[in-house]
Structure formats: C-alpha cells, structure tokens
Amino acid sequence: MFLRWFKCDYDMIFMKNLESIPDDLFINSNLPPVKKSKGDIDKARAIKTGSSKENLVAVQSLLIPTDVFYNSELTLKREESSVYLRETVAEKLLNAQKALYPYGYSLIVLDGHRSLDFQKRLINFYGESVSEKGFVSSVSENETLVPPHTTGAAVDLTLVRHGRRLALGTDYDSFNELAAPEALEARDDMTRPRDLRRLLNKVLTTEDFVPHYLEWWHWSYGDQYWAVEKGRKTAIYGSIEL
Secondary structure, three states: OOOOEEEEOOEEEEOOOOEOOOOOOOOOOOOOOOOOOOOOHHHHHOOEOOOOOOOEEEHHHHOOOEOOHHHHOHHHOOOOOOOEEEHHHHHHHHHHHHHHHHHOOEEEEEEOOOOHHHHHHHHHHHOHHHHHOOOOOOOOOOOOOOOHHHHOOEEEEEEEEOOEEEOOOOOOOOOOHHHOOOHHHHOOOOHHHHHHHHHHHHHHHHOOOEEEOOEEEEEEOOOHHHHHHHOOOEOOOOOOOO
C-alpha cells in the first residue's frame, strides 16, 4: 500500500499506518507518568559527537520484529532489507522486549540506522519546515547535531498486541504537539494511549534509553540527545555508515 500523506500547516498526518487501540484491550493504569524531557535541539547541538567504533548489528538477528515504514513509499525505499543498530543499543532493546512479555505486549521496530544519503532524501520528502522544528534532523556542513538515526543509536518503534502495531495517541511521524512523549499526561480524554506510553517509557528507560523530546516513538541510547538527558558532555556514538 502506498503511503498517503497530507500537509496541514506543519503537521504531517499519515493514514492507515499504525492501528488504533482496541476498546477491549486491558491496559495497566498504575504505571508512573511520563516526565517531560530535558532535551531540545539547541542543547543537543552543544554536545560533543561520540567516537565509538562499535559495530552495527541487524535487529532481525535478535528476533525483534521490524516493519520499516518508509519502504512503503517508493521514493524512500532503501536497498538494505535489514534494520541495523549499534550492538549495545540492540542488546538493550532486546532486554526491553523481554520485559514486555509479562504485560502481554512486544516491540516492533519501524526504523533504525539511516545513511546520510537517506537522511537527506527524508528531509526532501518532508520539507525543510519540518526539519527546522526538530522532527527530522538536517544534514549540512554547519550543523553540529549529528542526525540521531545516522549514529545507529536511535530507533523508532511502537508496541504490538496480537499482531497489531498500535498508535499511541498519534500515528507514526505525526509531527504535532500530541506526539511529544508526555503530551497525553494532561489529557483526560486520552488515558488509554497515555497508559501505553507509560508502559513503553517504563521498559525503555529501565534500559537507559531516552525519548526524543518531540516524538513518543523515537528512542535512543548514546547519541547527543541521550547525553543531554544524562547530563553528559560527550555522546557515545557519532555517524556511521554500513
């Protein structure tokens, strides 16, 4: 199915990508609330780039399900069939996956490592206005922020229940204010997706991941955004190519 998208101001709305939360789905409502991230794009720019030479590993080799969203759009389809992350990041993701089993959920990875070329194509696809807002990191000679996905330290994901990829309050790559991880905490009309965001937050923060401050589906370990949240002056990872 081809990706259909519409632009309304700076909000990108995707149709029929992730699925709504079933009404009969049991959701634990006693988990801690999601806190607002300390990070922002300017703070991340001030962090030194990491230099770790750690290898990339195919996420599928760890039996974590993947479903690369962008491959449904021909102009963005990539040659590689596997999704890659740094070894440590992938191992932590596997631990989070195991922690979800008692709750009856699993993870599904929507995107991982990106080449610089693909990142540029993504910016062209969405438009500079979205990049300027911080949703899609820019690639330029003067930019000190390394696009998180090019480091292999960032992963886009969501929860799965009975094979359904769940939209936790918004669809994937919905660039609006409700996409912020903590945005649903003040919404009495969105308690079900709020509680699922809390579950996602619990299992991933336990493994030392941090969320992107604008996107509930984007998590990282070891990049510049992670360093901001952890109070570090230097990231672990920098850009890497396959």
